[in-house]
Amino acid sequence: MTDTEIEGPGRHRNGDELAESATKRDDVFDETYKEKEGPKPSMIIVWKNIMLMTLLHIGAVYGISLVPSAHVLTWAWSVFCFLISALGVTAGAHRLWSHRSYKASLPLRIFLAIANSMAFQNDIFEWARDHRVHHKFSETDADPHNAVRGFFFAHIGWLLVRKHPDVIEKGKKLELSDLKADKVVMFQRKYYKMSVLLMCFSIPMFVPWCLWGESLWLGYFVPGLLRYTLVLNATWLVNSAAHMWGNRPYDTNINPRENKFVTLSAIGEGFHNYHHTFPYDYASSEFGCKLNLTTCFIDLMCFLGLAKDCKRVSPEIVLARAQRTGDGSTRNRNG
Structure with missing residues (x-):
C-alpha cells in the first residue's frame, strides 16, 4: 500500500499504509502469545520500593499543606514543571520513542529527554521497552502492569514487586535497534541518575529560591x-483507570477505555481504547487537539519545523473499525 499525505501541521502521513507493517512493530498485540499453564510464580515484594513510594506520598501530602503559604509564582512554576515533566513522558517516551508516531529533530529530542528526566519514570530506553511489551502482550502475564490483576496492581503495585518472568523474557526478545541507535536516548540512559537529581529535584527547588526568594524547604516539597x-499518578492512571472504566467505541475485544478524567490529568492520554486500537497514531485520539495538550504540543513543534511525519489514521478507517468492533457508543466519537 503506498504512502499518502494530507495537508496539516508537519505534513501528517496518513496511517492506513501502516496496517500492512503491523507485524513488524513491537507495539502491536501478539495474538499468538499464550500464558504458561500451571501455578503462577510467587510474587516477590520489593520492600525498598514500598518504603520509597510510601515516603514519597507522605511527602506529597505534606507538600499539599504547604501550598497555601507558597508564593503565587511558585504555584505557576509548579504547574509549569508538571507540564514539562508530563510532555517528557507523553510526547517523548510514549509517542515518539515507544510508538515512533512522528519524527523529532535533534533539539526537540534533547528537550524531550531533559523533560523525561524531570518526570523520573525510568530512562527512555527502559520506559519504551516496557511500554512496547505492554502493548504487545496487553492484559497477560507478559504485561508489566496487567490490569486484569486489579486496579492497585496496574496503578502502582507492579512497581512494588518483581516483574513476572514473562515480562522479562518478552522484553529481552524485542527488536530495539531504533532506541539503541538514538544517541540522545543512550546518553540519557548513561547519565540518568545525575539528570534526575538535577531536573526532577534540584532545578524545581532552586529556581523559586533564586528568582523570587521562596524557601528551599517549600521549593523541595511543592514544585519538587x-x-x-502528581505526574507519577497521572501516568499510572493510564495503566489503571483507563484500562478499567469508560466506553470502548473502537474495539470491545480489548480492555482499554476512553476515560475523560485520565485524558485531562495525563494531558491527552485518556483516549485509550483508540490508542490501543491504533497505537501508531501520533495524536492518540480521533479528535486531534481536542482535550489533548500533547497533540497540540507536537503540532506546534511541526509548525516550528522541529517535528515531522506525524502518522495518522484516516477517518474512514476509524469509522469502519468502530462499526466493526466498537461498542456502538457515540458520546466520545462525536465529542
Whole structure:
C-alpha cells in the first residue's frame, strides 16, 4: 500500500499504509502469545520500593499543606514543571520513542529527554521497552502492569514487586535497534541518575529560591515532591483507570477505555481504547487537539519545523473499525 499525505501541521502521513507493517512493530498485540499453564510464580515484594513510594506520598501530602503559604509564582512554576515533566513522558517516551508516531529533530529530542528526566519514570530506553511489551502482550502475564490483576496492581503495585518472568523474557526478545541507535536516548540512559537529581529535584527547588526568594524547604516539597508525585499518578492512571472504566467505541475485544478524567490529568492520554486500537497514531485520539495538550504540543513543534511525519489514521478507517468492533457508543466519537 503506498504512502499518502494530507495537508496539516508537519505534513501528517496518513496511517492506513501502516496496517500492512503491523507485524513488524513491537507495539502491536501478539495474538499468538499464550500464558504458561500451571501455578503462577510467587510474587516477590520489593520492600525498598514500598518504603520509597510510601515516603514519597507522605511527602506529597505534606507538600499539599504547604501550598497555601507558597508564593503565587511558585504555584505557576509548579504547574509549569508538571507540564514539562508530563510532555517528557507523553510526547517523548510514549509517542515518539515507544510508538515512533512522528519524527523529532535533534533539539526537540534533547528537550524531550531533559523533560523525561524531570518526570523520573525510568530512562527512555527502559520506559519504551516496557511500554512496547505492554502493548504487545496487553492484559497477560507478559504485561508489566496487567490490569486484569486489579486496579492497585496496574496503578502502582507492579512497581512494588518483581516483574513476572514473562515480562522479562518478552522484553529481552524485542527488536530495539531504533532506541539503541538514538544517541540522545543512550546518553540519557548513561547519565540518568545525575539528570534526575538535577531536573526532577534540584532545578524545581532552586529556581523559586533564586528568582523570587521562596524557601528551599517549600521549593523541595511543592514544585519538587508534590509535582513529581502528581505526574507519577497521572501516568499510572493510564495503566489503571483507563484500562478499567469508560466506553470502548473502537474495539470491545480489548480492555482499554476512553476515560475523560485520565485524558485531562495525563494531558491527552485518556483516549485509550483508540490508542490501543491504533497505537501508531501520533495524536492518540480521533479528535486531534481536542482535550489533548500533547497533540497540540507536537503540532506546534511541526509548525516550528522541529517535528515531522506525524502518522495518522484516516477517518474512514476509524469509522469502519468502530462499526466493526466498537461498542456502538457515540458520546466520545462525536465529542
